Amino acid sequence: MTVPPTRRRRLRTWEPSLDGQGLHPVVDSVAGPALVDLASNDYLGLSHHPKLIAAAEAELQRSGVGAGGSRLVTGSRPVHDRLESALTSWLQRDRVFLFPSGFQANLAAVLTLANRHTTVLADRLIHHSLLVGVQASGAQLKRFAHNDLHALHQQLQACRSQRQDARLVVISESLFSMEGTSPDVPALAALCRNYGASLLLDEAHALGVLGFEGRGLGLGLEGITMISGTFGKAFGSGGAFIACGREQADALLQTSGAFRYTTALAPPLAAAALAALDLLKGHPCWGSDLVKKSNRWRHRLEAQGWSRPAGIGPILPLLVGGDQPTLEYQQRLEAAGVLTVAIRPPTVPEGTARLRLVLHHRQSDEALDALVNALGHGDLRS
Known part of the structure; x- marks a missing residue:
């Protein structure tokens, strides 16, 4: 090439x-x-930050460098449970799952929500990892102009008029990493709710910075099915997560290869992310x-x-x-x-x-x- x-x-x-x-x-x-x-x-x-470094060092001595297995084998550690529980409360969601990377979390999120019978409507500028997820799912992809909710509305309306029971998934981000822009997230969530479409919102760049107390632009909104986020940005650590409802959580746990077939997030990174979350709550x-x-x-x-x-x-x-x-x-x-x-x-x-x-x-x-x-x-x- x-x-x-x-x-x-x-x-x-x-x-x-x-x-x-x-x-x-x-x-x-x-x-x-x-x-x-x-x-x-x-x-x-x-x-x-000294508190992140100290937390990672303490967990390093306690659990070692790596987890040594997937979460469904021997990889789960108490620090994973504590971080998932803390994020669940902070984001006001039912369940959180940790992943070694944001790319992997986005793959898992898309593949949990979409399959070859799904139509995915995605902002034209979504992250590459989300597009790879759509491709792997076999779903039909339709793209709408960046942050153009009127265009999305028209596409949703057309999909529903063609087939009332169509399985629809909308994908967007709350802060686009190369544009610096954000959609009207409450309006986006309401639109998806009105048309019965699942909404996957990538909050990787917003969490810690945007929204009430830095908790993202999707906090407390109905109509958001899944939120993905990372610890490698505002949290200053590494790894990622998906936050979702109980139904999606069970589907992800039972079916997601991206979760099942990977070594768990390194415990020191999870400890550092948890320390970062404590700092965010305090500031x-x-x-x-x-x-x-x-x-x-x-x-x-x-x-x-x-x-x-x-x-x-x-x-x-x-x-x-x-x-x-x-x-x-x-x-x-x-x-x-x-x-x-x-x-x-x-x-x-x-x-x-x-x-x-x-x-x-x-x-x-x-x-x-x-x-x-x-x-x-x-x-x-x-």
């Missing part, structure tokens, strides 16, 4: 700075100067504070002449358009000590290459100054 030079991917190695707020590029085992981290998804900076304003900071950054970038990044959360996409100019901006920022990543097709649609800026809870105003000075005056239009 021939890949254009501007779209070739390469692995880079990074050494976290001691304060956890920067990253050192490592070349030939030598770490370079630290760069301000505007690229990772560690939104609340919890990956280096319910962390997410809203980060949203306020994100809006200040949006105002500043707009005042500098750049198109205002969409959304309200900590993901700020600066649309550039072409692959090469976007790479050049990335290189310019790195030379100025700021790390952000040029996101190019096929990750995003053709002609929409962008710089994906990611804000973190502890970032200073100096980071914004460095970014704006390195970018210069914007002449871009979205």
Whole structure:
């Protein structure tokens, strides 16, 4: 397969700075100067928090590094039970199941809800893992324009008019990772409820940041069948989960190969995620504070002449358009000590290459100054 030079991917190695707020590029085992981290998804900076580290270390001594088996064999540990129970209460759902990765959790969620007799209606920009799940399920896929609930309404109406008992599943995200945008989740849930469609909502990037006390945009809403989330972002750990009702929980436990045939989430990661959840409960304003900071950054970038990044959360996409100019901006920022990543097709649609800026809870105003000075005056239009 021939890949254009501007779209070739390469692995880079990074050494976290001691304060956890920067990253050192490592070349030939030598770490370079630290760069301000505007690229990772560690939104609340919890990956280096002493309480997460202590919890992981204690569980490491108690349970070892890995679980040694699947949850249905010998892999379940008390820490798994505690984390699932705590999340069940925090998210106001009936049951939670843990997974080693978000990709795996999304596969399991889709395959639990859909089969070859199902029609899946999905936002055009859902994560690749969700699309892989739809493909594996054999369901018929229909896609609607990004966050366009009117288009979704029309598709649901058409499906029901063709067949009243059609099995329908809608898939969307509460915070899209490359767009920074969110749908009207209450309206989305109501629409699915009205048409008898199951709704799978991926809250991976919203949890810990958006919604009441950072508990996501789907909290307390009827009409949401399943929520998927990860611990590798705002929770600062690793692994993922599905939260759902009793009926879906039993179906997942009895039939999901993605749950049954995998080694359980490493106990130290589960312990760290549980410590992160305790911190979130104790600091319910962390997410809203980060949203306020994100809006200040949006105002500043707009005042500098750049198109205002969409959304309200900590993901700020600066649309550039072409692959090469976007790479050049990335290189310019790195030379100025700021790390952000040029996101190019096929990750995003053709002609929409962008710089994906990611804000973190502890970032200073100096980071914004460095970014704006390195970018210069914007002449871009979205």
